[in-house]
Amino acid sequence: MNRKVRIAQLSCGPEYSGVQKEIYDAAESVGAEVFFPDIALADVERAVDAFGLDVRSADLKLMIARAMALVEGRVDADGVFISTCFRCAEAAIVRNELRRYIPEHSRLPVVSYSFTERTTAGTLLTRMEALTTIARRRALLAREEQTGITMGVDSGSSTTKAVVMKENEIVGTGWLPTTEVLKSADGAVAQALEMAGLTMDDIQAIGTTGYGRFLIGKHLGADLIQEELTVNSKGAVYLAGHQRGASTVIDIGGMDNKAISVIDGIPGTFTMGGICAGASGRFLEMTAKRLGVDITELGPLAMKGMGKNVPMNSYCIVFGTQSLVNALAAGSSPEDVAAAACHSVAEQVFEQQLQEIDIKEPVIMVGGTSLIEGLVYAMGQLLQTEIVVPRHSQYIGAVGSALLASGFIKGE
Amino acid sequence: MAKVFIYPATSLILSDLVARFGHKPLGAALGIRERIQTAGVDSPPLQITPEEPKRGLKYAAVEVPSGVRGRMAIYGPLIEESEAAIIVTDADLAFGCMGCARTDELILFSLRQKGMPILELKYPTNEEEGIQFVAAVRKFLDSLPKEEGEA
Amino acid sequence: MGEYRPDYVDTVTKYVFIESPSMTPGELALRAYEASEGVLIKETCFGLQVSGEPESVDRLIEEIRTFDPVHIFVKDRGFPPGDPRRCRANLGGARPGYLGHEREFRVLRYITRGLEELDRREEGAEVPEPAPPAREARQKLDIKRLQELIDTEES
Numbered sequence: 001m002n003r004k005v006r007i008a009q010l011s012c013g014p015e016y017s018g019v020q021k022e023i024y025d026a027a028e029s030v031g032a033e034v035f036f037p038d039i040a041l042a043d044v045e046r047a048v049d050a051f052g053l054d055v056r057s058a059d060l061k062l063m064i065a066r067a068m069a070l071v072e073g074r075v076d077a078d079g080v081f082i083s084t085c086f087r088c089a090e091a092a093i094v095r096n097e098l099r100r101y102i103p104e105h106s107r108l109p110v111v112s113y114s115f116t117e118r119t120t121a122g123t124l125l126t127r128m129e130a131l132t133t134i135a136r137r138r139a140l141l142a143r144e145e146q147t148g149i150t151m152g153v154d155s156g157s158s159t160t161k162a163v164v165m166k167e168n169e170i171v172g173t174g175w176l177p178t179t180e181v182l183k184s185a186d187g188a189v190a191q192a193l194e195m196a197g198l199t200m201d202d203i204q205a206i207g208t209t210g211y212g213r214f215l216i217g218k219h220l221g222a223d224l225i226q227e228e229l230t231v232n233s234k235g236a237v238y239l240a241g242h243q244r245g246a247s248t249v250i251d252i253g254g255m256d257n258k259a260i261s262v263i264d265g266i267p268g269t270f271t272m273g274g275i276c277a278g279a280s281g282r283f284l285e286m287t288a289k290r291l292g293v294d295i296t297e298l299g300p301l302a303m304k305g306m307g308k309n310v311p312m313n314s315y316c317i318v319f320g321t322q323s324l325v326n327a328l329a330a331g332s333s334p335e336d337v338a339a340a341a342c343h344s345v346a347e348q349v350f351e352q353q354l355q356e357i358d359i360k361e362p363v364i365m366v367g368g369t370s371l372i373e374g375l376v377y378a379m380g381q382l383l384q385t386e387i388v389v390p391r392h393s394q395y396i397g398a399v400g401s402a403l404l405a406s407g408f409i410k411g412e
Numbered sequence: 413m414a415k416v417f418i419y420p421a422t423s424l425i426l427s428d429l430v431a432r433f434g435h436k437p438l439g440a441a442l443g444i445r446e447r448i449q450t451a452g453v454d455s456p457p458l459q460i461t462p463e464e465p466k467r468g469l470k471y472a473a474v475e476v477p478s479g480v481r482g483r484m485a486i487y488g489p490l491i492e493e494s495e496a497a498i499i500v501t502d503a504d505l506a507f508g509c510m511g512c513a514r515t516d517e518l519i520l521f522s523l524r525q526k527g528m529p530i531l532e533l534k535y536p537t538n539e540e541e542g543i544q545f546v547a548a549v550r551k552f553l554d555s556l557p558k559e560e561g562e563a
Numbered sequence: 564m565g566e567y568r569p570d571y572v573d574t575v576t577k578y579v580f581i582e583s584p585s586m587t588p589g590e591l592a593l594r595a596y597e598a599s600e601g602v603l604i605k606e607t608c609f610g611l612q613v614s615g616e617p618e619s620v621d622r623l624i625e626e627i628r629t630f631d632p633v634h635i636f637v638k639d640r641g642f643p644p645g646d647p648r649r650c651r652a653n654l655g656g657a658r659p660g661y662l663g664h665e666r667e668f669r670v671l672r673y674i675t676r677g678l679e680e681l682d683r684r685e686e687g688a689e690v691p692e693p694a695p696p697a698r699e700a701r702q703k704l705d706i707k708r709l710q711e712l713i714d715t716e717e718s
Contacts, residue, residue: 006655013482015457016479016483018463021456039662044505044662058504062511088479425671428638442639448646449572507659508663535667542676543677
């Protein structure tokens, strides 16, 4: 049994919101333990002075002091979990600054989350899992080449993807909408194997990721079952040919979005979520449906339109849809509406998530939505950068899984 | 014996002086003790369950962060029960139960709203202030009714 | 969701802090044991934790206070002694409340001084009250001082 991964908790409020147990449970389920860095009162006073952020709440001062103790190496940890109450401005400032400060001054992976009393261990699980993976599996994540014959399966909320890789090449791909999780996975796997001209017996190792990773992992007898944050980071820098140095990975998914600041293929800070499906691929799917086009046609359509011509704010998917309907009723062109929808989703991700990580170039967009060129264009405009969309970007999770799974081939 | 809310509610000094001079200090420990000794849903470390921030809606609206409402679920009933209060106004290094400045502001406001006797003072920084501090607390506590029903 | 069954229902626990030149926490514990009569006593680095039925604890606390009245301070505690949820070893560090105590330890000697003085003057003179903490602590700038400041700035 591995030593437990030690996660330092820097927080204000979870004990009083009734969610500390959820944090404990999430950590425990991924073989980690949460602890509170031990410091003295004098450390708090010194830290507030040295850090220069003079907040009123004493527990926030405590967070700052504990962060400094970690950075200065006075307290050992494998990762850091920063958590404060949702809707607290004072805490949000501290949370943001610490999330920036810790990776800048140490090698500690950091994840942050703002909770409400409704936050559950399930919500925290993927984040905790990513945190412990980064801490525990640095060697595995250092892999830069795929070897042998491996398969990766990504069971996402909207689609299921499968990839077969052989000696560092993608030789087979499969893609199906997620309906019944296992059936969709079997279908995608069959497609990928057929394209590769191989059978299941040829596969030397399997990796799974995505929401359905545990179920299909068990079903397929996977060697590696891994959350999508680390897998996608790895897959993105691999496909983009940028395994060393800093980069930023954006994955706008069907249900939630990931923004990951990556260093040498390993996630540094990341955010996951989004307030509403209005900021996700789901809204673009709805837009396409309303415009009577296939989702694959939405991108080119948007590129022909002018987003500025249509007021749209998809902060909430209901209001976003309303603007969509109103714009069409008022005679806006489908091109303009498509462009506005792409811009709105990009803007939501930009405002809600990209503010929480340090954007370092190259910015790599992955996942199914990275094929919607209108969305990539809108994101590039917002970030004022040329966005990289590598080939096979829609198979990102499956590729990352197949790549990492080759570490499990017998004799490796 | 009067029920005296102490602020900071985690204060050793105030808790001691109030009890020493014959009254009942109302502080965070009482609220936590009640939860620690009540059966229910397991919610370590303080046995404050996700239901508590909902109970806290009585004291703060839903847009107020859950940590404030959860803390107010502890303090609200104690404030309601209190008959007097002693407030140390420079208690800026009280953590945990007192660690949220927004909650602390709301506690102080709620106490001042009640129209009950309140003593406000600062921590002593030397012996002379120590003498004044203890004397003021003593005098204030002496002015409160000792027996049930005494005016 | 797990069920919670509390231990030590209807008990109270109190911290006893000692900051005395003449009595160590160990000596305090010894004398407290003699008077304990079934109340649980746990020695700590700062003094004791006593735990038991409310009446017995109150009686014992009253007794303990007489050992060294101006150097012994007492406070309620929510948890029973040694509770794993508050234990330093399990949390990785001191619970936040401990740092708050640290803050007050710094001024405890002034409180001791105040208590001594109060005893001394019990029958005697009035002790001056502290000035209420001013909400407007900042003094207005004297006009002459302002002129001086302007002059230094300009030169």
